Amino acid sequence: MARPGDSHSRRKRGFEPAATLLAKRIRSAGEKRGFAVSRVLTHWAEIVGEDTARIARPVEVKYGREGFGATLTVLTTGAVAPLLEMQKDAIREKVNACYGYNAIARIRLTQTAPTGFAEGQARFAPAPKPAPARPDPAIASEAAALSGDVHDEGLRAALAALGQNVLSRPKR
Known part of the structure; x- marks a missing residue:
């Protein structure tokens, strides 16, 4: 039910786009269902490709105050951060193509240290499983x-x- 005070305050502001009226409800419904975050996290290698998935992984998707145009935080090592910086637009286009609309407006890179001194880079993809031994x-x-x-x-x-x-x- 509409309250009398609400309609009076809306008249003062004029017409509002339907998107702004429904933004909070749509965002909360989407977050409850986990559509945006889970798809990017579970299908990362398929979305951005094996080469990019080996050197970077998604950490979180944060929504701004308006609700449209989220920020995707990607974790990578310092050595390949400039490479990913150059590929930000391509990654954003691939992620948005997966959603079917402009869900991600910005990509933020977060750098981490390598896993050890000898490895040289952090491993994001799991190691391949060894082939089972042939039976006698x-x-x-x-x-x-x-x-x-x-x-x-x-x-x-x-x-x-x-x-x-x-x-x-x-x-x-």
Whole structure:
């Protein structure tokens, strides 16, 4: 319900754009749902590309007082900060293309120290997982022989894999 005092104060200011009337409500609904922040954080490598994702990562998205045009804070090392400074507009365009509108108005770079003296740069991307070790052929054939009586192919393959894991464990 509109209060009598509200309509009188609005008349004094004149017409207001609908965006300013709804800005606070839209922003609070978006923050509750977490659309803006979570998409940038979870899909960073897909949005900006693998090369940029290796040297930088998003930290936070802050909204200004007006509610439109957020600031994206990106964490990087001091050595590559000038490179990212030159790519700010391209990063902003890629992030905004992901949203479908101009969600990010500014990008702020925050520099951090390298992880250690020998590494030379902070690692933002996780290290690749090592490939699993190839099973011993004798153990694989023994596990296949143990599960050979099973008629269902999926169950037989699962039992053979389980048998390989059990037989390859070190004896206590």
